[in-house]
Amino acid sequence: MSTRPEILFPLFAGIETLEGVGPKTAQSLAALDITRPRDLLFTLPWSGVDRRRRATVQGAEIPGVVTVEVVVGRHDAPARPSAPYRVVVEDAATSFHLIYFRARADHLRRLLPTGARRLVSGKVELFDGIAQMVHPDHVVPVEEAGEIPDFEPVYPLTAGVTQRVMAKAAQSALLRAPRLGEWIDPAQKAQAGWPDWHDALRVAHSPGSARDLAPASPARERLAYDELMAHQMTLALARSHLRRAKGRATVGTGELQARVVAALPFALTNAQTRAIADIAADMGAPMRMNRLLQGDVGAGKTLVAFKALLIAVEAGGQGVLMAPTEILARQHFQGLTPLAEAAGVRLDILTGRDKGAARGAKLRALAAGETDILVGTHAVFQKDVEFADLRLAIVDEQHRFGVRQRLELGQKGAQADVLVMTATPIPRSLALAQYGDMDVSVLDEKPPGRLPIKTALVNTGRMDEVVDHLRHAIAEGRQAYWVCPLVEESEAVDLSSAEERYRRLRAALGEGRVGLVHGQMPPEDKDAAMTRFQRGETSVLVATTVIEVGVDVPNASIMVIERAESFGLAQLHQLRGRVGRGTAASTCLLMYQAPLSEGGRKRLETMRDTEDGFRIAEVDLEMRGAGDLIGTAQSGLPRFRVADLEAQSALMAVAQSDARKLLADDPDLASPRGRAARVLLWLMERDQAIRLISVG
Incomplete structure (x- = not known):
């Protein structure tokens, strides 16, 4: 099967074929990376609004969304266009106001005729002691109450697309979702309590309560697993392809x-x-x-x-x-x-x-x-x-x-x-x-004899003390790195800040004692500066982050990182690892500019409290999310639409062992479950994996 299976054709049609999606909406949806019905199926609501009916706004949690049946009273049209238009309404226990700005009076009189019964739903707030609903989300005749769901899904939006358009398009896409063969191992599916693929989509797009939106809800977990499974099958196919490529036994004598x-x-x-x-x-x-x-x-x-x-x-x-x-x-x-x-x-x-x-x-x-x-x-x-x-x-x-x-x-x-x-x-x-x-x-163990690195947080205001500390350390024959801040705007700004720091440190510590390395230097100048530092000819090396990977100068035992709060955790950990490679006790000074943001403080305190890179990476993942952690663009890390690598990390390990087992039992994916898994690969657009099966 080296062409897309016919059963999936409706999901790969143009997005304009869905109800309510014209060329203009289609263009707007492209900004969310939605160009076909399948993309919409995998764009799940991120929250929801409880619209269950109440008898009265009295006693409701305000401000909050309320859905209530009312009798329409008088209309107060504003004297000037900028003032609000009010409609007085009465529910089973009290009266309140519906408020509209810049509304057309004739339209509102048709929508809300005096004396009529209507079901209204929207956010209610108190204003001068009176409850108000500004621009209700829904106003429908009582016999059409079914139009307002008890729990309304809220989708990610982009300019030019409303919730209503998204919900309608998603429901239209659902009508096209075919019933597919099952690619999940039956025992695994039963144990996890997961629904079929088709049912999982339906529940995910029509949540009954906030519980259905959680990553751990059965429908969401199932859809996340499918995505991870397709990814792990791709990797497992690449792996078995490499394994089938003949190797040769290389046995050493020792x-x-x-x-x-x-x-x-x-x-x-x-x-x-x-x-x-x-x-x-x-x-x-x-x-x-x-x-x-x-x-x-x-x-x-x-x-x-x-x-x-x-x-x-x-x-x-x-x-x-x-x-x-x-x-x-x-x-x-x-x-x-x-x-x-x-x-x-x-x-x-x-x-x-x-x-x-x-x-x-x-x-x-x-x-x-x-x-x-x-x-x-x-x-x-x-x-x-x-x-x-x-x-x-x-x-x-x-x-x-x-x-x-x-x-x-x-x-x-x-x-x-x-x-x-x-x-x-x-x-x-x-x-x-x-x-x-x-x-x-x-x-995950350090070799014996490695001394712990003492890490301290220092306010930038104490710069002079830090320079003094360096002066004494250099006099004792120690060496130090001084890393300059990362200025996002441009490399030129990075450069001027590094050159400025270099000039100041030379003035404070002596001309020949300080070297400089930055990204704009020709490679041979960079090497020369590094070599002088390695040989101990310079005592302090001022650098932008070019030194983070692998440079080894055992005598360097002090690391100063200026504006440490502007660096990511992984980078700080790599930079700190440049010291502590010799016999002297090492220090890392993280200089920050107050006030620190919440995230900045957490990063620096994590650095101060632990040297365990795996622990630091876990905190980094919690704080930044997966895409940023490896830099999605150059990481080869896939973009998942449903799966959340932070909340569902355990599913990834399950998917990996399942994918490897499926391919071990059925290398050509020829069994009914294997054929269903091929459809999954097409559905998730894993074309390279499909090529590996067909050549295999």
Whole structure:
């Protein structure tokens, strides 16, 4: 089935085919990303209004919405156009006023003839002791009372679209929703108490009470699960596709690894040992490895990565470690050199800087198999880079790297295993959404001997004290980072604030003691400034956020972050992780400008109270929501219409195991449930997944 099934055609028609949607409304709906009936089905009401009838406005919660039957009394037309038009009405116990502004008298007399009975519904407020309903939402003859639902859904709106238009269009879309085969495992569905797909849509769009709007209500939960299931099936198909791609068993002897471990001044943590065992097992299997190594700042990922590379070399092959930037590649190279010497393997580096004869010599050594392990930037993707026998490719800092690059890299070595490392702790629900196609190892312990970092909040008003503190620390031979605020308006403003701080600190601490790094500098100047700081030639490095990822200067033990409230939690955590890498006790000063917003205070206090990156990521998810957390645009994180990753994070794990099980039991999706699951993939527009089934 490589074309959309016919049963879904009505849902993919133009939006104008729905009742009450003309070209103008269609244009407005496009702003909500609604262009077809299916989009409307998955745009659920976000709240609702209780419109159950009462006998009287007396005793109702005011201000609030009231629905009541009234007898219409006299009309008071205003003397001047800007004054309100009043209609006096009487319910079973009291009288009150309906108020209209800029209304046409003839229209109101037709709508509300004196002496007639009407059902009115709208927000009632007290004004000078008299209850008033300003511009009622509904006015209908008593025999048409059925037009006002007991509980009226409230939809997200955009300019040019009213609640009434949305509700009508949604009901019209519901009439087109076909009855589909069931893709959910029957036992799972019964246990969760979920309705059929069609019924779930109906209940979600016609909630009976506020309870039906909650993410945990059976109908909503079912629809969220469908969305997550389609996403996890896509990832599971990509995963089984990779697994079917032949890998080769790479089994190490342990000999080179043992030399490295013997040379280390400390023992591995349990988490490191576990991760290495996972990786060795994957590499030893005949399928391609596709694993994510997730570790908090300073959890010792590099050592795990190096031991994995040694497995490749022990088996007679080669390994490559790729970093997103030149600085990081050089740093990995410097960090791994002593380990490579201990193991007795040949390590080389290849970046965009290598040109001419020197580059040629490196490429020849690589193709001849003389180089065992290569460290590099994206330069290793270039056509002329060939390995004699590439067994393992390791990618550092995943979020700069999409699924597509993971596949491309795997093609360099016909059957190379792939390991991705990230230093960004991600809450489990998001890790499943983003890396559901991968197996995950987590490093959640710090190596022994790491001292805790003391974090303090300091008001910007105490800048002089901070500079004094720095002066003393520098005199004792310590080094510090000074991170300048993020100014949203423009990089130019960022730049001037960094340059200004650089000038002031030079004046206070001495000309040659302060360096500067910012995003606008040519890469070689950036590297030079970093190198001077690494060598200890400068004591303070003033920087915009270019230093957040991976830079390692063990002697730097002070981190000052100016206007810390303008940074996100993940960024603050990454920045703080730049210190605390040596033997000295480290400090992180978060400077803020009072008054702090509620969110700003919560972020800074979280930083002060914990160093656990996973805990920090959970708080970040609660505060910001999933899309912002990874930056939806570049994250490959899907946009869900119904599912709420914060409130329904547990569903993601269920969907992942269900998707993997379904594909294990029915790889071609040929059973009745498998065929229903194909329809789900079409419904959720997972075209790439459908292609993987058809080629599979």
